[in-house]
Amino acid sequence: xxxxTETEEQKLMVKAVKEWCERHLTPERVxxxxxxxxxxxxxxxxxxxxxxxxxxxxxxxxxxxxxxxxTQALIAEVxxxxxxxxxxxxxxxxxETGWGFTINRYCSEVVREKYxxxxxxxxxxxxxxxxxxxxxxxxxxxxxxxxxxxDYWILNGEKTFISGTEEAKLWGGGYWVNxxxxxxxxxxxxxxxxxFFVPIDAEGVEVIEPYRDAGRxxxxxxxxxxxxxxxxDEYRLGExxxxxxxxxxxxxxxxxxxxxxxxxxxxxxxxxxIPYIKDRKVFGMPLAKYEAIQFELAExxxxxxxxxxxxxxxxxxxxxRYKEEGLPxxxxxxxxxxxxxxxxxxSMVKWKGPFLALKAxxxxxIWFGAAGYTKEYLFExxxxxxxxxxxxxxxxxxxxxxxxxxxxxxxxxxxxx
Amino acid sequence: xxxIIVCLKYAIxxxxxxxxxxxxxxxxxxxxxxxxxxxxxxLEEAVKIKMKHGGEVIALTATAENASTALRExxxxxxxKAIQIxxxxxxxxxxxxxxxxxxxxxxxxxxxxxxLCGEASIDSYSGQVGPRLAEIxxxxxxxxxxxxxxxxxxxxxxxxxxxxxxVIMVKTPVLLTVxxxxxxxxxxxxxxxxxxxxxxxxxxxxxxxxxxxxKSATPSIKVIDVSAPKTERKRIKISGxxxxxxxxxxxxxxxxxxxxxx
Numbered sequence: 023x024x025x026x027t028e029t030e031e032q033k034l035m036v037k038a039v040k041e042w043c044e045r046h047l048t049p050e051r052v053x054x055x056x057x058x059x060x061x062x063x064x065x066x067x068x069x070x071x072x073x074x075x076x077x078x079x080x081x082x083x084x085x086x087x088x089x090x091x092x093t094q095a096l097i098a099e100v101x102x103x104x105x106x107x108x109x110x111x112x113x114x115x116x117x118e119t120g121w122g123f124t125i126n127r128y129c130s131e132v133v134r135e136k137y138x139x140x141x142x143x144x145x146x147x148x149x150x151x152x153x154x155x156x157x158x159x160x161x162x163x164x165x166x167x168x169x170x171x172x173d174y175w176i177l178n179g180e181k182t183f184i185s186g187t188e189e190a191k192l193w194g195g196g197y198w199v200n201x202x203x204x205x206x207x208x209x210x211x212x213x214x215x216x217x218f219f220v221p222i223d224a225e226g227v228e229v230i231e232p233y234r235d236a237g238r239x240x241x242x243x244x245x246x247x248x249x250x251x252x253x254x255d256e257y258r259l260g261e262x263x264x265x266x267x268x269x270x271x272x273x274x275x276x277x278x279x280x281x282x283x284x285x286x287x288x289x290x291x292x293x294x295x296i297p298y299i300k301d302r303k304v305f306g307m308p309l310a311k312y313e314a315i316q317f318e319l320a321e322x323x324x325x326x327x328x329x330x331x332x333x334x335x336x337x338x339x340x341x342x343r344y345k346e347e348g349l350p351x352x353x354x355x356x357x358x359x360x361x362x363x364x365x366x367x368x369s370m371v372k373w374k375g376p377f378l379a380l381k382a383x384x385x386x387x388i389w390f391g392a393a394g395y396t397k398e399y400l401f402e403x404x405x406x407x408x409x410x411x412x413x414x415x416x417x418x419x420x421x422x423x424x425x426x427x428x429x430x431x432x433x434x435x436x437x438x439x
Numbered sequence: 440x441x442x443i444i445v446c447l448k449y450a451i452x453x454x455x456x457x458x459x460x461x462x463x464x465x466x467x468x469x470x471x472x473x474x475x476x477x478x479x480x481x482l483e484e485a486v487k488i489k490m491k492h493g494g495e496v497i498a499l500t501a502t503a504e505n506a507s508t509a510l511r512e513x514x515x516x517x518x519x520k521a522i523q524i525x526x527x528x529x530x531x532x533x534x535x536x537x538x539x540x541x542x543x544x545x546x547x548x549x550x551x552x553x554x555l556c557g558e559a560s561i562d563s564y565s566g567q568v569g570p571r572l573a574e575i576x577x578x579x580x581x582x583x584x585x586x587x588x589x590x591x592x593x594x595x596x597x598x599x600x601x602x603x604x605x606v607i608m609v610k611t612p613v614l615l616t617v618x619x620x621x622x623x624x625x626x627x628x629x630x631x632x633x634x635x636x637x638x639x640x641x642x643x644x645x646x647x648x649x650x651x652x653x654k655s656a657t658p659s660i661k662v663i664d665v666s667a668p669k670t671e672r673k674r675i676k677i678s679g680x681x682x683x684x685x686x687x688x689x690x691x692x693x694x695x696x697x698x699x700x701x
Contacts, residue, residue, distance in 0.1 A: 030508050034515060034632045041626045074629030087629055 024338050028096070035089075036096050036312070042073050043104035049400060056107050058401045060232065060242035061188050064144075067114065071144025075101065076114050077122045079275075084126055085139040091275075091337040091344075094119060095282040099330070102286025106404035107378070108411070109240035111283030113147075116416055117185045120276030121150040125198055125219060126374060128260035129269055133219045137196055147195035150272060151181035151220070151246065158183065158414055159421050160438070161200065161269055162212040167246065168201035175258065177201050177226075177251040183233070185415070187244030191229050196221035199248070200265045217265035219257045226251035237406025275363060276416045277372035278340060281333045282375065284375030286413070287404055288326045292319065293384040294399060299389055315389055322382050330376050336367040366429040369422035376411035377419070383408060440494035441552040441589065441611070443485040446541055446572070447498055447513060449506035449523075450475035451562040463666040474509045477557025479516075479624040480616045485555050486517030486625070488589055495519050495550060501540045503530040507640060513625035514635035521638070522548070526645040533658040534563075538571035543648040545576065552592070554614040558583055569616035579609055582616045 028036070046069055055063060070076055079094050080086025089097075098115040102108060118141055125148060126138045140146040156162045166179025179201060190196065197220050204214030220227065232244040260268050299309040299319070309315050342358050383405035387394035394401050412419055428436050449472050456470045484507075485496045485579035487668035498513040498521040500506050510521035524544050532540070539691070545551065554573070573580030585604070586597035598605040625632050626634070645651075677692060693699045 030511055031632055031636055033508060034512055034635075035629050037512070038515075038626050038629065038632060045626070072628060073626070078629060087633060089629070344583070 024335065030225060032093050032096060032122040035093060036048050036100060039073065039075060039097050039100045040104075042069065043100060047101075047110065052105050052107060052400060053403070055105075055109065055240035056237075056315055056407075057239070057397075059190050059239040062113055062186075062241050063110065064193070066110070068144040070110070070114060071139055071142065075119075076144060076357075077119050077126070077138075077142045079119065079123045080126050082143060084134060085142045086123075091278065091340040095278060095333050095337040096172040098279045098282035099286035099289075099333075102283030102379075103290040104286075105240075106287035106290045106383075106400050106406035107238050107240065107405070108283055108287060108379075109238040109407060111279065111286075112238050112407075112410065112415065113186055113189070115279040115283055116249070116276040117149045118147070120279045120416075121272050122148050122170075123275055124268065124272035124388075125259060127271075128206055128217065129219060130256040130258075132254075132256045133259075137219065137221070141195060146193050147186045147190040147218075148199050149184065149186045149190065149195070150276070151184045151197035151199045152269065153181060153183045153414075155180055155182050157243070159418055160216065162266060164200060164202070164215075166199060166201040168203050168216060168218060168253075170255075172205070173255050175201075175216075175253045175255065176204075177218065177220065177248045177253060180245065180247045182245035183243055183414070184245050185419065186241055187229050187246060188232050188242035190222040194221075194223065196224075197246075198259065198269075200269055203262055206293075212266035214263050215265040215269075216262050217231075217259035217268050218253055219258075220248065220251060220253060222246070223378070224251050224253065236406055236409065238389055239403075239407075243410075268363070270365065273417055274340070274361075274368045276332065277368045278336055279410055280416055281329065281336070281371030281375035282370075283334055284379040284408065285329045285406060288310055288322065288329070288377040288382045291379070291386050291401060291404055292322060292326070293391060294401070295319070295386040302390075309389060318385050318389075322378070322385060325374075325378050327384075332367070332371050332374065336364070336371050339364050339367060362429060369417075369425040372411075372417060373419055373422040373426075376408050379408040380405060380412055396432065441488060441492055442495050442497070442550060443488060443553045443555060444497045444499055444545055444548065444551050445478070445482045445485045445513070445518065446554065446556045446568065447478040447482065447500045447509070448475040448557070448560045448562075448568075449473075449500050449502040449504065449509050450478075450560050453561050455475060455581045458667040463669060465665055465667060467665075472504065472509070473504070474513060475557055475560045475562070477559060477561070477617065477619055478619050479557075481555035481557050481615075482513055482516055482518065483622045483624040484587060484617055485553070485620065488553070488587070489517065489519075492589055494552075496520065498540065499544055499548070500524070501529055501532070501537050501544070503527055503532075505642075507642070510640055511632075511635050512627065514638040514640065515631040516625055517627075517631075519638065520641070522641045522643060524643050524645065524648060524650075528645055531658055531662070533660040534565050534567040536658050537658075538568050538575055540645065540648070540650055541568070541572050542575040543650045544643065545572075547643075547648050552611040552613075553589075553594070554578075554612075556614065558616045558618050566616070569614055573614035575584045576612075576614070578614055580614045580616070581589050581607065581609055584615045584617045585620045587615065587617075587621070607628075 038154040078087045082088040102111045141148040168175045168177045199220045202214040226249045228247045230244040230245045383401045386401045452473045457466045496518045498518040501524040556569035570580045585599040588595040591609045677689045
């Protein structure tokens with residue numbers, strides 16, 4: 023049974039993260055980070071790491087805190103609140119926490135010691151390299167290949183629109199990379215894909231120039247080309263041929279973090295807007311008295327609370343799933359919720375969160391008029407940043423609808439088959 | 440190694456008090472509570488002393504409400520043990536009663552070297568509990584402390600006074616009240632919070648500390664009314680033909696109001 027009561031520990035953790043952010047992720051600092059652009063400031067990431075918020079869900083014996091996803095979602099909400107440009111949430115909640123946790127589930131002790139634990143400590147960066155030049159959504163259609171040579175794998179391919187490439191280059195780190203390790207089975211192209219951890223400084227990895235993004239400027243987006251990159255077998259993640267399934271799990275965790283951080287960003291936008299619309303008078307009356315504005319605020323607030331409930335339910339489902347699967351991983355042991363049922367909820371959260379935060383930022387700018395369009399407020403930076411989730415980070419918005427539709431209508435109705 | 444007791448008030452978070460606009464009454468019952476700000480400075484200083492010299496830090500509070508979450512936060516910040524004297528009779532306690540309760544609790548705790556308190560609480564701001572407690576326990580009180588150095592059983596203490604600072608030396612056992620300038624209280628890490636859940640947190644009632652002195656068990660001060668002052672702007676418009684004349688009129692108005700000297 024789901025219990026909405028926050029535990030004493032959760033209350034204190036949320037309070038601690040808020041207090042830390044009040045001191046370090048001030049509006050001025052966030053503005054400076056957005057203006058200056060990547061690489062992400064090391065003092066902030068080290069502070070977040072010492073606080074324990076990065077990959078908090080990783081078990082304690084692996085260097086994390088063993089938090090449940092409900093608690094991690096509450097933390098991600100706070101991070102999204104204090105940095106509504108979502109650079110911090112994208113880099114360290116969605117990518118490092120969502121994907122880092124999943125890497126840790128399937129990686130060897132070598133990868134854990136060399137990359138996962140240092141990333142938890144804020145020393146290195148680990149992320150996901152999924153998208154390829156041919157596209158991102160069709161994970162089963164990606165073209166990167168890996169062939170086995172003795173105890174090594176030789177990888178060839180290219181990954182684009184990858185978060186944190188400059189940070190990984192600067193601090194050290196690497197990426198989860200999927201590669202085809204067997205023939206394409208036309209009726210099941212998702213098979214024969216294997217996941218690897220590719221260090222950014224591995225011989226044959228060439229990092230491309232970062233893109234000039236529109237938003238979430240504090241964290242870089244780039245890509246890398248792999249030419250005959252030789253990876254030891256112990257850098258393989260999980261079993262050969264199971265990479266697609268693990269990838270879906272990684273997306274689940276990252277998308278949950280996005281939903282939670284967008285709930286936080288939305289709350290921040292409303293909190294920043296409310297005093298202004300109460301104070302600002304037009305034709306002798308505060309803006310807040312006009313139904314055109316008050317009703318929009320009420321709707322955004324309702325949607326935000328709905329999103330938070332969805333996030334909490336989804337996190338609760340994830341907690342049950344991971345409790346049942348346990349460690350070492352026994353995916354088939356999950357009983358209470360089917361992975362596809364969880365994926366449906368995850369997709370609902372991933373769809374609703376970014377669109378809601380985007381709408382809130384847009385409405386706030388309109389309420390404020392010209393002032394809202396300036397860099398005096400964080401609305402425009404939030405709007406630009408959240409848009410990255412809308413256009414595709416961690417899965418395009420229409421992909422989420424395909425997942426939801428598949429669960430509602432059945433596999434035979436997926437549009438790509 | 441010093442044994443330090445830190446007295447914490449589970450105070451009303453004054454930044455979140457709402458005022459009834461009609462009656463000007465403070466809606467205290469709805470306001471959340473937290474560890475009083477200066478008391479957090481006291482706790483931080485105690486933890487810093489412990490980190491340097493070893494020893495033990497005990498957080499202590501007297502409260503009508505259950506302050507366990509706030510004390511758990513104190514444990515996360517570095518206290519080794521926390522004790523709350525929780526009793527409904529503390530609801531309307533005045534500073535004398537609170538001081539007596541804390542003194543009884545400290546006698547029950549046993550030996551100590553240093554007692555640390557905030558210079559005052561954020562809600563009632565009387566600044567009396569620390570000095571009263573020292574008086575009851577028969578130990579020196581050093582107030583408004585902005586710097587502490589411990590060597591052996593001697594403390595070198597800097598006091599921030601209105602127009603000067605004073606440096607004194609004092610031997611333990613001693614009670615210090617600290618200012619907010621003394622340090623920046625740490626934010627506990629999430630691991631600190633997890634570990635705090637395993638630390639000892641005791642709840643005692645007034646009966647548990649044998650607190651039954653007739654005189655000290657009832658407050659001597661009765662608060663009759665607390666209300667928010669009504670602040671209304673005067674809305675005086677300063678005008679004139681030129682900036683110079685406006686400035687002159689402004690100065691005249693300020694002199695008339697007594698804001699600046701004539």
